[in-house]
Amino acid sequence: xxxxxxxxxxxxxxxxxxxxxxxxxxxxxxxxxxxxxxxxxxxxxxxxxxxxxxxxxxxxxxxxxxxxxxxxxxxxxxxxxxxxxxxxxxxxxxxxxxxx
Numbered sequence: 001x002x003x004x005x006x007x008x009x010x011x012x013x014x015x016x017x018x019x020x021x022x023x024x025x026x027x028x029x030x031x032x033x034x035x036x037x038x039x040x041x042x043x044x045x046x047x048x049x050x051x052x053x054x055x056x057x058x059x060x061x062x063x064x065x066x067x068x069x070x071x072x073x074x075x076x077x078x079x080x081x082x083x084x085x086x087x088x089x090x091x092x093x094x095x096x097x098x099x100x
Contacts (some may be wrong), residue, residue, distance in 0.1 A: 009060035020075070021064060023057050031072050032078075034056060034065035 011024045021030040026050055036042045042050065047058045065072055 007060055009057055010064045021068070021072075022061050023061055026053075028053070028061075030061045030068075031076055033061040034072060035076060037062060079090065 009024055010018050010030060012021050016022055017027055017029055022028055023030070023033070033047055033051065033053075036047055036050070037044075044055055044058045044062070047053065048055050049068050051058075053061075
């Protein structure tokens with residue numbers, strides 16, 4: 001009979017990052033690791049160094065992301081849209097100083 005092994009590296013707790021999936025023992029969201037990998041092109045080894053993780057944690061986060069890709073991608077799009085709205089709100093009355 002086969003044994004299914006679970007990996008308890010990714011957790012969701014309503015009191016940590018509003019229940020978003022994070023790497024156990026950290027406040028680091030799976031979406032943060034995935035975004036750095038996908039949009040910045042960081043390899044797993046770079047992610048481990050940059051975030052202070054071991055490779056098992058990085059690969060667990062990436063595996064979780066790919067297993068829940070549609071949901072996490074939507075979350076990242078929603079957060080980006082919210083950030084754009086907040087910037088527009090600050091910029092409207094010229095309260096935001098941009099350094100270029």
